[in-house]
Every structure is written in structure tokens, then in C-alpha cells.
Amino acid sequence: MTSHAENEALPVTVKFTKLFINGDFVDSVSGRTFETIDPRTGDVIASISEGTKEDIDIAVKAARQAFDSGPWPRLPGAERAKIMMKLADLIDENTEELAALDAIDAGKLYHMCKAMDIPGAAKTLRYFAGAADKIHGEVLKASRELHAYTLMEPVGVVGHIIPWNFPASFFFTKVSPALAAGCTMVLKPAEQTPLSALFCAHLAKLAGIPDGVLNVVPGFGSTAGAAVSSHMDIDAVSFTGSTQTGREVMKAAASSNLKRVSLELGGKSPLIIFNDADIDKAAELALYGILLNKGEVCVASSRVFVQEGIYDEFEKKLVEKAKAWVVGDPFDPKVQQGPQVDKKQFEKILSYIEHGKREGATLLTGGKSVGNKGYYIEPTIFSNVKEDMLIVQDEIFGPVMALKKFKTVEEAIKSANNTRYGLAAGIMTKNLDIANTVSRSIRAGSVWINCYFAIDNDIPFGGYKASGFGKDYGLEAIHKYLQVKSVVTPIYNSPWL
Secondary structure, three states: OOEOOOOOOOOOOOOOOOEEEOOEEEOOOOOOEEEEEEOOOOEEEEEEEOEOHHHHHHHHHHHHHHHHOOOHHHOOHHHHHHHHHHHHHHHHHOHHHHHHHHHHHHOOOHHHHHHHHHHHHHHHHHHHHOOOOOOOOOEEEOOOOEEEEEEEEEOOEEEEEOOOOOHHHHHHHHHHHHHHHOOEEEEEOOOOOOHHHHHHHHHHHHHOOOOOOEEEOOEOHHHHHHHHHHOOOOOEEEEEOOHHHHHHHHHHHHHOOOOEEEEEOOOOOEEEEOOOOOHHHHHHHHHHHHHHHHHOOOOOOOEEEEEOOOHHHHHHHHHHHHHHOOEOOOOOOOOOEOOOOOHHHHHHHHHHHHHHHHOOOEEEEOOOEEOOOOOEEOOEEEEOOOOOOHHHHOOOOOOEEEEEEEOOHHHHHHHHHOOOEEOEEEEEOOOHHHHHHHHHHOOOOEEEEOOOOOOOOOOOEOOEEOOEEOOEOOOHHHHOOEEEEEEEEEOOOOOOO
């Protein structure tokens, strides 16, 4: 495989390639490395130290020491918040470098990372920093001579396993509430995208997060990820990724020490467009919903249901807009869609497109790779789909939409719920009664009315059904990393209860 040293210069210098354990960058115990690849070309960006079970053991030991004996859980929440705010400032100061690392490692649009992903990560950190000094239990009114209250205590050592589609964003989605709660942690970034996580570890050290509190161990899911899930001294694991891997995480947690688990898993999200919707806006939103981040989004609107009264006009506008969508180098500001994350994902998406053709769906546009190097795929839209087709049932995680006509509200609800997933859904209508009925009828963790991707730090986010359980964002996210302890003492001769 060609390296960038033999080819073109990288748009960013990779500074950190080793494991980050107990405040230092270190080689893996085995000395092995793995290559992280530039999806624009297929070339090697850098060789990364490969963490395995032995390295996870060392990282967990450091995190346990930091939790049991270190300052972090014992600091007042306001002091933890100050350090977290400093880290957020450092993210802002290094926005361009972090954006470039995610763009080159994951094929993400540089201008989008710079404008949204990285500033958003800093905002997430600040949101949870604001909660760090507001964690408290309550005084309880017992029914007999007892004085009782609850304590909210940090759960302990947390294992985070994050995905490759929003590397820096998910780093702080997981780390921020756990830091605010007073936990220590071991984070395994996706093997496809380790670069920004290691840079963030460096920034955490600069911000003053004590050694051992935040450890970052790149490696493969089957080794490092499995070691996190099954570790006897990790108290909770938070995972974002595929439903298949989520099942393995849950099994490992159950068969080890019954650690607490939260899972944000796959999706096959419906977008339902009713006759009274603005057709132009609906077509724009539907396309944005499936093509943002080249379709590598857990809540992508991969199933679009359009009411029959506007279907034909909608389909025409949608195809026109898809054909005008610009696919190319993610560092080009005119480009709207970069390459898929790696060769494996690229080939998986193309395989699903072939399934769609074989199963009899109508290919309205797209369906092919773009260019002769890198992992680029055309925006792809299928119509005349049946609900038992693979392209309608499976999460493809790429720029592939299944488009279907419907007649009645009841039919739309039934089709929307005909999936094993339940992460998100969208509704487009001007009718408040329809919006209320449909939003309450769809079994999904987020329902967006006349908008899409309406994700915010203060809005709990998580799934129903095979999309997992547990919430990211909102104050619910902090509770994943806290335990409730009831403390009770008897009361003698009290004038009141």
C-alpha cells in the first residue's frame, strides 16, 4: 500500500500515534502497530500503536488508581468544571487541526468539521461542565421514624467505545458527562479513526485533567474493544456502533462483572412527507437527511415515505437535486460529499446497491462509485421498493435512499414502524393533528417535525428496540455515570416526621 510520504503531502501533520495511558503517550506492550488510511486515496496516513488486552489492563489500572486515590472524584464539581472549560477553550484554539484530522481520517467535509463538529464538541464539554456542580440527591420523607436522603455517586471506571463517523464529536459526547460526574475512563476510538482522539487526549493533559482520569487506547474491536466490555474492573461501558457489536458488548458485560451498559446502535430512520408539505423544502430535507456525512449517520433518513398526492413532483425534484450534489475531495469547500470511511464500508454499500437492483427496486439515480481512487459513491435513490427488501430493512450506512409512496396516515405509521430499529424519525406536515398522532405512534427515541437532525446538548438522544438504550445528551446522559445511594438513620423523639 502506498504511503503519503511516497505520494502527496498531507493537509495536516499527525503528531500523536501512540497509546495515551496515565498521562503519557506510550508504545503498546506488543509493539505492534496498525495503519490508518486516507479514504480520499486509499493511502496510509500513519502507523498507530495497536492496543490489546494487556494495554487495556494497564489503562484500567491507571483509571482505577485515579478513581480510588486520585483527586478527580474528590474535587468540588466547580473545580472539575473549570478544568473542563479550559479543555473546551483548547478545542476552540485547535479547531482547524482537529477538523483536518477528522477530514483526512474519516473522509468528512473539512469545512463542516470546522464549522460544526469541532465547535459542537467544545459546546458539549461546556454544557456538561455546567452540570458538574449541580449533581445532588434529595432528602426523602419516610413513612416512619427515619431520616433518609440519597447521594449521587460517580459509578467509577468507565469504558467508552466510540464509532468512526463523527470521531471528535463522539469523543466528547461520551467523555464530557463522565468527567462531570467524577468518573475516570478508558476510551477506545474506532480503529478507522484514531487520530482526533489521540490529539484530544493531548489537549486534556494540557487542560490539567489529572493523569489516569482519561486514557485513550486505539485498537481493534475484537481485541481492545472486547477487553473493555469484559473487564472485571470497569464499572460501566458506553458504546456507540452497530447493533451486532452492541449485542457482543452486552454479552461480555453480563458474563464478566455485570457492568452497567448503555448502547446507541443502528437505525433505519423513516422520514414521512405528507401532501400538505412544501415540496421543495421536503426534497431538500430528505436529501440532506440521507447525504449528510455521505450517509454514514446512525439517524440518516434512509427510508422516505411520500404521500401519493405529491409523490410524482417530489420524486422529480429529489432526483434533480441528487444529480446536482457535488461529490469529491472533502477539503474542497464546494464539495458536499466526501469519500466513505474505508474500503470495507465502500464495498458494503456497493453490495447493497447491487442487492437493490437484483430485488427489483427501480434505481432512479446514482448507484456507482466515483473516480478511480478513493472510496467515493454517487448519491443513490431507489423507488418502487418493497418493505421486505434488504435495502429497506438493513442499515446500509451510506448515501442510499429507499423511496416509497403511501396513501393514508395509518399506512405511513405502519410502514415507519416496520423495522427492527427505533433511533429517529422525521415528519413533514402543516397539520398539527397529524404531527401529534404520528409522533406519538412511531416507536423511536427522537421524532423531528418539519426538521431533521435536530440534535442538541440539552435534548436526550437514544433509541428504542434494536437501536439500543440509554441517553446521550441532556442531563439524562450524566445519570449513566452516577449511582444512587440511599442513606438512612433513625430519628428519636422528633417533634415531626
